[in-house]
Amino acid sequence: MQASTSVTAELPAAAPRADRRRRAAAGGTAGLKRAHYTNSRLPFLLLLPQLLVLLLFFFIPAVRALVQAFVITDPFGTTVHFVWFDNFRALLASPEYRSSVWVTLWFTLAQSVLTLSVAAVLAFATDRVIRGRGLYRSIVLLPYAIAPVIAGILWAFMFNAHVGPLTYVLKALGVAWDPTRNGFDAFLLVTFAAAWKHICYDYIFLVAALLAVPASLLEAAAVDGAGPGLRFFKIALPMIGPTVFFLLVMNFVYGFFETFAIIDAVTKGGPGGATMILVYKVYQDGFVHIDLGSSAAQSVLLMIFAVILTMLQFRYVERNVNYDV
Amino acid sequence: MDKTKRAFVGGLLAAAMTAGIAAPSIAQQRIEIQFWHAMSGVLGERVDEIVKRYNDSQTKFTVVATNKGNYDEVINGTIAAYRAKKAPHITQIYERGFMTMLLSDAIVPVQDLLTEKKKPIDWGDFIKPVASYYQYKGKLMSMPFNSSAPILWYNKEHFEKAGFKEPGPTWQELDKQLYAIKSKGISECGSSLAGDFFWSLIENYSTVNDQPFGTKANGYVGLDTVFVYNKTKVVEQTKRLKKWIDDGIMQIAGQGLSPEQLYTSGKCSTFFASTAAHGSVERNANIKWSATYLPWEEGTQPRNSSIGGATLWVMKGHKAEEYDGVADFLAFVASPDLQVWWSKVTGYVPITNKAYEAAKKEGYYTANPTREIAILQLNRGTPTANSQGFHFGNYTQSTFALRQELESVWANKKSPQEALDDAVRRGNEILRQFEKLHAGKY
Numbered sequence: 161m162q163a164s165t166s167v168t169a170e171l172p173a174a175a176p177r178a179d180r181r182r183r184a185a186a187g188g189t190a191g192l193k194r195a196h197y198t199n200s201r202l203p204f205l206l207l208l209p210q211l212l213v214l215l216l217f218f219f220i221p222a223v224r225a226l227v228q229a230f231v232i233t234d235p236f237g238t239t240v241h242f243v244w245f246d247n248f249r250a251l252l253a254s255p256e257y258r259s260s261v262w263v264t265l266w267f268t269l270a271q272s273v274l275t276l277s278v279a280a281v282l283a284f285a286t287d288r289v290i291r292g293r294g295l296y297r298s299i300v301l302l303p304y305a306i307a308p309v310i311a312g313i314l315w316a317f318m319f320n321a322h323v324g325p326l327t328y329v330l331k332a333l334g335v336a337w338d339p340t341r342n343g344f345d346a347f348l349l350v351t352f353a354a355a356w357k358h359i360c361y362d363y364i365f366l367v368a369a370l371l372a373v374p375a376s377l378l379e380a381a382a383v384d385g386a387g388p389g390l391r392f393f394k395i396a397l398p399m400i401g402p403t404v405f406f407l408l409v410m411n412f413v414y415g416f417f418e419t420f421a422i423i424d425a426v427t428k429g430g431p432g433g434a435t436m437i438l439v440y441k442v443y444q445d446g447f448v449h450i451d452l453g454s455s456a457a458q459s460v461l462l463m464i465f466a467v468i469l470t471m472l473q474f475r476y477v478e479r480n481v482n483y484d485v
Numbered sequence: 486m487d488k489t490k491r492a493f494v495g496g497l498l499a500a501a502m503t504a505g506i507a508a509p510s511i512a513q514q515r516i517e518i519q520f521w522h523a524m525s526g527v528l529g530e531r532v533d534e535i536v537k538r539y540n541d542s543q544t545k546f547t548v549v550a551t552n553k554g555n556y557d558e559v560i561n562g563t564i565a566a567y568r569a570k571k572a573p574h575i576t577q578i579y580e581r582g583f584m585t586m587l588l589s590d591a592i593v594p595v596q597d598l599l600t601e602k603k604k605p606i607d608w609g610d611f612i613k614p615v616a617s618y619y620q621y622k623g624k625l626m627s628m629p630f631n632s633s634a635p636i637l638w639y640n641k642e643h644f645e646k647a648g649f650k651e652p653g654p655t656w657q658e659l660d661k662q663l664y665a666i667k668s669k670g671i672s673e674c675g676s677s678l679a680g681d682f683f684w685s686l687i688e689n690y691s692t693v694n695d696q697p698f699g700t701k702a703n704g705y706v707g708l709d710t711v712f713v714y715n716k717t718k719v720v721e722q723t724k725r726l727k728k729w730i731d732d733g734i735m736q737i738a739g740q741g742l743s744p745e746q747l748y749t750s751g752k753c754s755t756f757f758a759s760t761a762a763h764g765s766v767e768r769n770a771n772i773k774w775s776a777t778y779l780p781w782e783e784g785t786q787p788r789n790s791s792i793g794g795a796t797l798w799v800m801k802g803h804k805a806e807e808y809d810g811v812a813d814f815l816a817f818v819a820s821p822d823l824q825v826w827w828s829k830v831t832g833y834v835p836i837t838n839k840a841y842e843a844a845k846k847e848g849y850y851t852a853n854p855t856r857e858i859a860i861l862q863l864n865r866g867t868p869t870a871n872s873q874g875f876h877f878g879n880y881t882q883s884t885f886a887l888r889q890e891l892e893s894v895w896a897n898k899k900s901p902q903e904a905l906d907d908a909v910r911r912g913n914e915i916l917r918q919f920e921k922l923h924a925g926k927y
Contacts, residue, residue: 232918232921232922233922234585234588234589234590234922234923235560235564235585235589236564236567236568236589236590236591237567237568238589238590238591239590239922239923239926241921241922250914256886256889256911313740313741316739316740316741317741317742320738320739320740320741320742321737321739322736322738322739322742322747322752323741323742324741339739340737340738340739340740341730341737341892341895341896342896343896343898425740426740427740428740430889430892431892431893431895431896432889432890432892432893432895432896432898432899433889433892433893434896444885445882447557447561448557448881448885449879449881449882449885450560450561450564450585450879450881451879451882451915451918
C-alpha cells in the first residue's frame, strides 16, 4: 500500500520530463520561466501540502517498515529482537515466496496486456460507432463505477464452479472449469476480473489520445487504401505512444497493488497459492497472521520490485516513445 | 494566509478539546468497561443482550460492547490499541490466538483476577476440553465464552432412501454409505467441504483418533514442539478426502457460495461443521436434517473432539476499580443461567457442567437431541495429551500453511504425503521463529 503511493507519486514525472525535452528542443525557454519566480518561498509553500501528505502517508510508514523488517517482534511490541537480514533471508529461501513473485509477474503482465489491448480496440472502434456512441461509451465506462470488491464478488459468482451461470456455458462447451480446485482456472479468473475492472481506465485515456490524432492523417491513409487495422498500427498507435506508455506503467502499478480487493473477493490467494500475489501475501502475513517482521520485509522487497520495474519500463520502453508529435 | 491557518488550527484544537471534555462527563457515576468482540449479525445482537442484562443488573459499572469486525480484525485492533495505550478491558480472541495472547505480556490471567476479586467460580466445573485448551500451568488464562465442536450433519432423507438408518460411526462405514448414495442416484454430492475443514477434518480427526499433531503434547509442555501430522493417520485421512473430491463425493463450494448452502439446500448429503451452525441450519434448511458424532477410524477407541471458538481476555494497564467491574462481568458471563440461555440461542456448547445439567434437567436435550451431540462428544473419556487441545505459537499462520498445502492436493499439484511434509516444514519454521522470540518465557 505504502509503495503504491510512491509509484503513483512518481508517475506524473513522465509529463514534466517530456516538457523538459520539448523545452530543450525549443531552446532556452527555461531561463525565461525562471525569471517569473522572484519570490523563492512561493514554490516551496505550494509544494508543502503535497510533501506533507507524502511525509505522513509514505515516508514515515516506509521508514517504519524498513525498521520493522530487521526485527522479529511480538505483535504487542513487548518483545523485540534485532535479527539483521534474517527476515529477508527466510523470504528468499521460501518456495512459497518465490512462487508468489512469479504469480505476481505473470498476473501483472497478463492483466496489463489484456487490459491495454482490449481498451485499444474499444477506443479505436469508438470512432466507427456512429449511432449510439454515447451509450457505447457509457457501457464501456460502467465497470469503473463498480467497487473492486463488488466486481470481484460478481466474477466469483458468475464463474462459481457449482452455481455460476457462465460455468454452465463453459461446461456445455466441454471446458472442465473449476477455479476452486484448479489453480490455473483461478489465475485466469482473477486476471480477467482485474482486466475487466481496469479496461475503462485505459479506455478513457486512449479515447482522449486518439482524439488528438489529426483526422487528416487517418483520412489520407484511408484514401491511400489502408484498412482500419493498418491505420491503427501505422498511424494512430505511434502518435499516442506517450499515452500508451503511461498506461503501461499505470497498469503495472494497478496489477501490483490495486488488485488486492479483487483477489480478496475472488480467490483469497488460493487455491494452493495459485493467485497469491505479493501485496496479498503482505496482507495475509502481516494482518491475518501478525508476522510483522516478515510482512515488513515483504513490503520493502515489494517496494524495490516496483521501483525496479518502473525504472526498467522508463529505460527500455520509453526509448521507443516519441513525445514530439 | 497565516491568519487563516491560525484560525484553522485554533478550530481544530477547540474541537478536540470539547470532544475530550464531553466524553468522560457522560459516565461519571458508573465506571465504563470496554468490551470488544467479533460477533456480528444475530450473534452480535445476543452479545448486546448479555451486556444489557448485566448493565441492568447492577449500578456500579457500564459495559460497552463494540463489534470490531471478524476475529482477525479484533485481535489486530486489540494489538494496535494496546500499542497506543488504548486497549479495551476485555477482548474476544479466537482459540488459535491463545499462545500469542498468553506470551504477550499484555494480559491479566483471568483465574488470578477473579480469585483476587473473590468471585465464586467453580474452576473445576468447566467442560474438560474447554478448560484444557485455555489453561496454562493448571489455571485458566482467559474466560471461555463461545465454544463449539464440529459434528457430522446429515440429510435424513438421503440416508433413508439408500436404506441406511443413519451415518455409520466409522469413516469406513460412512465411506461406503456415501458411495452407495451417489451410485443409487439419490444425491450427486456426498459431502460439502466446509471452509474450516482443517479444523473439523484434520485437527479434530487427530484428537478423536488420538493421533499426535505435534510433539511435546501438542505444544503444552514446551515451545520446542514440532508438528508430526505428516507421520500419523492424517495422511490416510487426506488420501480419503482427496479420493472423495476426485470422485465427486465431496464438493468444494468456492467463493461466492457458502458450503453450508450446499448442505441446507439438499444438494449434499452431509456436512462436517460446527455445532454452532444450529442457529442457521434450523432457520435455513429445507431438508430433513439431523446430526451425529464425527466418525472415527475402524478399530480405534474414539476420544473427545477438540473445541473451536473464542475466549474473553483481560488486558493489562487499567485502573484497579475498573478491574472490579471486569471481574464482576466475567463472573456474570460464566454463571450457569446465562450459559444455558446463551447456548440455547446460539448453538454454542454450555461451557460448564452445571449449565449443561441445568439445560438437561429442563428437558432441553430431549426436545433438541442434536444440541447435545457436541457436548457429549467433548465429554467423551478423559482428554489425552493428543486430545486436550493445541498450544502452538502463531497457530493461525501454520494452519494457513496446512490449508494451502491441502488445496494443492485437491488441485493434483502435490501428493498427500508431499503436501503434508511441506505443511509440516512450513509450520515448523513458524514454530522456531516463535520459540526464538519467546525463548525462556513458557
